Amino acid sequence: MRHLNSGRKLNRSSAHRKALLKNLVLSLIRHERIHTTDAKAKELRRYADRIVTLGKQGDLAARRMVFSLIESRDAVKKLFDVIAPRFKDRAGGYTRVVKFNVRRGDAAAVSIVEFTGSPESAKTKKPRKKTTAKKEKDSPLQERRAGA
Numbered sequence: 001m002r003h004l005n006s007g008r009k010l011n012r013s014s015a016h017r018k019a020l021l022k023n024l025v026l027s028l029i030r031h032e033r034i035h036t037t038d039a040k041a042k043e044l045r046r047y048a049d050r051i052v053t054l055g056k057q058g059d060l061a062a063r064r065m066v067f068s069l070i071e072s073r074d075a076v077k078k079l080f081d082v083i084a085p086r087f088k089d090r091a092g093g094y095t096r097v098v099k100f101n102v103r104r105g106d107a108a109a110v111s112i113v114e115f116t117g118s119p120e121s122a123k124t125k126k127p128r129k130k131t132t133a134k135k136e137k138d139s140p141l142q143e144r145r146a147g148a
Contacts, residue, residue, distance in 0.1 A: 033114040041111040052094040055084030
């Protein structure tokens with residue numbers, strides 16, 4: 001039984017799993033939107049949210065903690081200067097996992113992981129156009145019925 005053992009194994013050793021999640025978080029910080037399998041996406045969400053929470057603290061200890069986890073100065077700088085200030089009023093839920101499609105080669109379910117307050121997702125939303133109600137007598141079907 002797996003009492004008190006949280007997290008997914010992802011069919012990897014612990015060192016491989018740790019390296020995988022480090023690289024996924026690094027890619028998410030760099031690109032702010034990545035495609036990955038559902039299981040990896042759900043596990044990535046846990047780590048990414050914790051790192052953004054550290055980024056919101058903004059002090060030197062938090063910066064060193066994040067650097068020890070992702071080991072990239074550019075990514076740490078972007079996290080503390082660009083990404084974390086976006087979520088200053090949000091208490092949690094910094095990432096979104098959207099099921100995307102099925103991978104062609106092995107039929108694995110693929111998801112998109114992105115930050116919730118990303119400007120890219122805000123740009124994709126377009127206002128809905130109002131449709132005008134058509135009158136019944138304007139439709140060709142009604143004209144045929146009336147003529148027959």
